[in-house]
Amino acid sequence: MEKEGLDSALNLMNRRGMIMPSAQIYGEVGGFYDYGPIGLKIKKRIEALWRRRLVEGLGNLEIETSLIAPEQVFRASGHLETFADPVSVCKKCGYSHRADKMLAEFYERRNDKAKAEAAKHANLNELKKMILDAELKCERCGAKLEDVEMFNLMLATKVGSLGSTQSYLRPETAQGTFLDFKNIFKIYGLKLPIGIGQSGKAFRNEISPRNILVRMREFSQMELEYFFDPEEKDLAINGKKVDEGVFSNEITFASTAGGGDESVVGKVSISKLMEEGHIPNKLFGYLLYQENEFMKALGFDDDAYKFVELSKDELPHYSKGNVDLEAKIGGKYEELAGTAYRTDFDLKNHETLSKEDMHVFNNDKKVMPHVVEFAMGLDRTFLALISNSLYKDDKRGWEVLRLNESITPYDFALFPLQRDDKLMDKSAEIRDALLKKGYSVFYSYTGSIGKRYARADEIGINRALTVDYDTLNDGSVTVRDMLTTSQERIKVDSLL
Numbered sequence: 001m002e003k004e005g006l007d008s009a010l011n012l013m014n015r016r017g018m019i020m021p022s023a024q025i026y027g028e029v030g031g032f033y034d035y036g037p038i039g040l041k042i043k044k045r046i047e048a049l050w051r052r053r054l055v056e057g058l059g060n061l062e063i064e065t066s067l068i069a070p071e072q073v074f075r076a077s078g079h080l081e082t083f084a085d086p087v088s089v090c091k092k093c094g095y096s097h098r099a100d101k102m103l104a105e106f107y108e109r110r111n112d113k114a115k116a117e118a119a120k121h122a123n124l125n126e127l128k129k130m131i132l133d134a135e136l137k138c139e140r141c142g143a144k145l146e147d148v149e150m151f152n153l154m155l156a157t158k159v160g161s162l163g164s165t166q167s168y169l170r171p172e173t174a175q176g177t178f179l180d181f182k183n184i185f186k187i188y189g190l191k192l193p194i195g196i197g198q199s200g201k202a203f204r205n206e207i208s209p210r211n212i213l214v215r216m217r218e219f220s221q222m223e224l225e226y227f228f229d230p231e232e233k234d235l236a237i238n239g240k241k242v243d244e245g246v247f248s249n250e251i252t253f254a255s256t257a258g259g260g261d262e263s264v265v266g267k268v269s270i271s272k273l274m275e276e277g278h279i280p281n282k283l284f285g286y287l288l289y290q291e292n293e294f295m296k297a298l299g300f301d302d303d304a305y306k307f308v309e310l311s312k313d314e315l316p317h318y319s320k321g322n323v324d325l326e327a328k329i330g331g332k333y334e335e336l337a338g339t340a341y342r343t344d345f346d347l348k349n350h351e352t353l354s355k356e357d358m359h360v361f362n363n364d365k366k367v368m369p370h371v372v373e374f375a376m377g378l379d380r381t382f383l384a385l386i387s388n389s390l391y392k393d394d395k396r397g398w399e400v401l402r403l404n405e406s407i408t409p410y411d412f413a414l415f416p417l418q419r420d421d422k423l424m425d426k427s428a429e430i431r432d433a434l435l436k437k438g439y440s441v442f443y444s445y446t447g448s449i450g451k452r453y454a455r456a457d458e459i460g461i462n463r464a465l466t467v468d469y470d471t472l473n474d475g476s477v478t479v480r481d482m483l484t485t486s487q488e489r490i491k492v493d494s495l496l
């Protein structure tokens with residue numbers, strides 16, 4: 001079986017309505033996508049695995065906070081002042097371009113790596129000069145681009161009947177978690193370290209939305225904020241001291257910390273990365289270990305992703321150390337997640353601005369917790385997983401989406417062999433029994449059985465049950481294993 005590329009994956013998503021541009025009949029506004037039934041199931045399964053492994057599996061808690069928050073929240077978090085990208089607006093047609101990315105892509109196409117890197121790290125004045133030197137043209141009307149300015153990415157709204165409270169749609173789920181942390185810590189009688197997870201929508205008014213689910217204006221994040229006492233040397237997770245043996249696990253690691261090109265270190269143990277100062281603390285290292293395990297559980301091949309340490313000038317405004325998790329999408333690495341040492345940046349700033357004491361009592365000591373964050377984009381993970389899991393099977397003559405059991409959109413496909421009332425009635429009875437048992441079922445009775453196998457294979461259903469005339473007599477069905485195409489006969493009762 002041969003792996004398909006991104007184009008085939010996009011084609012599949014489109015054909016099967018996994019994702020669709022939002023509000024399409026009124027002309028598409030870039031950066032907004034709807035999930036159809038199959039896409040949503042896969043997305044929810046990815047999220048469920050995150051919850052199982054990184055939230056509940058580590059003894060952490062999950063919350064859901066408001067999507068809109070007043071201006072002070074983002075003044076304290078630094079987003080109001082620093083959450084901006086350089087934009088070059090075409091003076092002729094008004095179309096906006098993300099200046100640094102456009103320049104980097106321009107020089108990458110010319111194989112000028114040095115200038116491409118320089119564009120990624122340039123300040124506003126340098127970008128202005130570079131855009132003139134490169135004589136970049138407007139993507140829409142072809143006019144010469146001349147200026148660059150900073151553009152804040154937050155979407156603003158006014159709350160209240162008189163619109164008196166300036167507010168913003170959250171650009172990350174994390175701020176709500178910081179604001180609720182102390183309350184939850186007290187009410188639930190917690191001890192540090194403790195992680196609080198949040199999965200939900202975030203909004204960014206991206207200058208140039210790109211690559212379908214890669215740069216969206218409304219997207220889903222799965223974020224885990226791990227609060228810990230920076231003076232505590234031993235690392236305990238879920239009340240148990242961590243076996244330091246986990247740090248001998250190797251991850252694929254590269255670094256841009258020295259500036260310029262990535263120095264690809266290759267496979268390296270987490271303990272070595274800690275010794276060499278690439279990882280700021282043990283909790284950070286432990287999270288990288290868990291993230292690597294999570295990527296495997298999602299079904300990513302080892303060579304499909306890597307961890308990349310960021311250089312100082314690439315760090316977000318709140319971070320004292322970042323390692324991104326990048327996966328191949330269409331042969332190019334894209335960031336799926338970031339692990340950041342946010343220190344006490346957020347809690348301290350909220351304390352200063354709100355005048356609320358954000359310290360907690362931990363082991364009879366007053367502590368301002370530090371935070372390590374694992375922030376993962378759900379849409380990008382979805383896209384990366386689909387595009388890395390789609391194969392062309394020449395023997396079958398169609399595409400096969402090979403998803404792990406925990407990600408497959410349905411537990412079973414269920415097909416009556418043909419449209420015959422007796423078979424349809426029996427199939428409906430089996431479908432209801434499977435649903436009652438808690439299984440999800442993809443039920444289809446139109447088209448030839450071969451076509452229905454193909455439809456199930458290309459959306460990643462691992463088992464298909466066919467109801468035929470023998471089923472009526474002995475309650476047995478044919479089970480087809482999608483991964484191997486092998487078939488066997490089983491009694492339906494054995495599943496119930």
Ligand code: GAP
Nearest residue numbers: 172174214215216219336337338375376377380
């Ligand atoms: N709380 C930290 C934070 O938000 P981030 O690196 O800005 O960090 C985390 O975002 C993840 O969210 C990214 O790694 C990416 O997967 C996803 N993400 C960010 N912006 C996105 C966008 N415009 N469209 C889709 N996903 C996005």
